[in-house]
Amino acid sequence: MITSHRPAEVERAIRSAPAHSLPEALGKALTAHLPAVVGSQLFLADYHLNVLVPVNGPAADEALKVQGTAAGQAFVSRCPVIRQHVSAEGPACQLFAPVTARGERLGVLSVLTLAPDADRLIDDLVEIGELVGAALKVAWNHSDRYERARRRQRLTLAAEIQWQLLPGHGSTSKEFSLAGHLEPAYSIAGDNFDWSTEQDHLTLTVTNGSGTGIQAALLTALTVGALRNSRRSGEELADQAGLAGAVVNARYRGHEFTETILLRIDLASGLVSAVDAGSPHIFRMRGEQVIPIELEHQMPLGMFPDTEYKAQEFKLDPGDRLLIVSDGVYSAISPYGEDFGTKVLQQQIFNTRLQDPAEVPLSIITSLMDYHEGQELLDDAVVVCLDWK
Numbered sequence: 001m002i003t004s005h006r007p008a009e010v011e012r013a014i015r016s017a018p019a020h021s022l023p024e025a026l027g028k029a030l031t032a033h034l035p036a037v038v039g040s041q042l043f044l045a046d047y048h049l050n051v052l053v054p055v056n057g058p059a060a061d062e063a064l065k066v067q068g069t070a071a072g073q074a075f076v077s078r079c080p081v082i083r084q085h086v087s088a089e090g091p092a093c094q095l096f097a098p099v100t101a102r103g104e105r106l107g108v109l110s111v112l113t114l115a116p117d118a119d120r121l122i123d124d125l126v127e128i129g130e131l132v133g134a135a136l137k138v139a140w141n142h143s144d145r146y147e148r149a150r151r152r153q154r155l156t157l158a159a160e161i162q163w164q165l166l167p168g169h170g171s172t173s174k175e176f177s178l179a180g181h182l183e184p185a186y187s188i189a190g191d192n193f194d195w196s197t198e199q200d201h202l203t204l205t206v207t208n209g210s211g212t213g214i215q216a217a218l219l220t221a222l223t224v225g226a227l228r229n230s231r232r233s234g235e236e237l238a239d240q241a242g243l244a245g246a247v248v249n250a251r252y253r254g255h256e257f258t259e260t261i262l263l264r265i266d267l268a269s270g271l272v273s274a275v276d277a278g279s280p281h282i283f284r285m286r287g288e289q290v291i292p293i294e295l296e297h298q299m300p301l302g303m304f305p306d307t308e309y310k311a312q313e314f315k316l317d318p319g320d321r322l323l324i325v326s327d328g329v330y331s332a333i334s335p336y337g338e339d340f341g342t343k344v345l346q347q348q349i350f351n352t353r354l355q356d357p358a359e360v361p362l363s364i365i366t367s368l369m370d371y372h373e374g375q376e377l378l379d380d381a382v383v384v385c386l387d388w389k
Helices: 006-016 019-033 070-077 118-139 145-150 157-165 213-232 237-252 345-351 360-371
Strands: 037-045 051-054 081-087 090-101 104-113 170-172 176-183 191-197 201-209 258-266 271-277 281-286 289-292 312-315 321-325 381-388
Touching: 006 019, 006 118, 019 037, 019 118, 037 090, 037 145, 051 070, 051 145, 070 081, 070 090, 070 104, 081 118, 090 118, 104 118, 104 170, 157 191, 157 213, 176 191, 176 201, 176 360, 191 213, 191 381, 201 213, 201 381, 213 237, 213 258, 237 258, 237 271, 281 345, 289 345, 321 345, 321 360, 345 360, 360 381
Parallel strands: none
Antiparallel strands: 037 051, 037 104, 081 090, 090 104, 170 176, 176 381, 191 201, 201 258, 258 271, 271 312, 281 289, 281 321, 321 381
C-alpha cells in the first residue's frame, strides 16, 4: 500500500504557521500539495451546533446550516461528503471533510477541486481534517480568532466562564463515545459537565450551581475547580465529592451549593461507581428499554460542613447508552403545566436510539425547546450522552 505524503506536507505547513494564521497556511498548503485544488474554506460550528461559520469571513450569508446541507452532513456523520459543482473553470467537485479532535466535532473543511477523480483525495482529506482539528485545539489557546468566528452573538459573562470550563463537546475511545451540550448556549449560567480519561477509567461529572447569572457561574467554577483538584490529587470518588463540598461550604456557608453527579467508569469491566449529590438524573437505554438509574440521593455539595459521601455501583454492558440530564431538562414545565421529565423525556431518549451519540444531546434539547413551544428556557439545560462499546 502506497501512503500519500500530502497530509504530512499540509501538517508541516500548519504547524509552522502562527496560531492566528492557521486557516491561511492551510489554504496555501492545500493548493500547493493537492492536485487541481482551486479553493478551500474552513468552517467552525457555532455554540448552538446548528450553523457552520466560515473562519475567514464575518458575512452571515456565508454560514451554512448543519441541517440539510452537504457540509452539515459531513459534520454530523464525521464522514466525508462529495458534491458535483460547476465553477468558472468548468466541472468541479466540492469535498467536505469533518474537522475533529479525538472524536470531538469542531467543524468542516471545504475543498473545491477540478480533478476528475476527486474521490481519490478523500483519504487524504479525512487525515488532513484530523490534523487540522488537532492543530486547532492548540491554536485555540493562543488566539481569540476561532472563538470570535464561531460566535453568532455575544456571550454573557456567565456563559463565557462556563464554556471555558468545559473539556470539549465530545470524546471517543475504543471503549466509549461521549458528548455533551449546554443551553441556552449564549447565556448559560450554573450548569456544567466535565470528564477526564485515564488508562483504566473515565471520570464524568455533571454540575448544577444554585442561583442565576454570574453568581451561579462563579459557584460552579469553584466546584469544578475543587473537583478537578481532588481528582488530580488521586482521591477516590466519594472523597472528591467530600473535599469539593468542603470548599464550597467554606466559601458560601451553606447559603449556596451545587447539585452534582459524579461517575467513575472502569474501562475494562464497565462497572460504574457513582455519587449522587443532587438533581442531575441518569437514564440507561439497553436494547429498546429506557430506565432511570435509581441512586441514593445525598446532600448537594456545600450544603452542610463535613458531609461524607458514599459511592454506589451499577453496571454498563456493551451497547448500553447512558444519558445524564440536569434538572433544567428533567423538571422543565410546558406552557400547559406538564413536566418534561415524566411526560416526554424517556420517549425522546428512545427516539435517539439510532443516532450517533454526538447528535443525541442536541436532539434532546431541541425536543425540550419544542416542548416549550418556542419560549425561552427558564433554566439552564445540560445533556450528556455516553455510549458504551
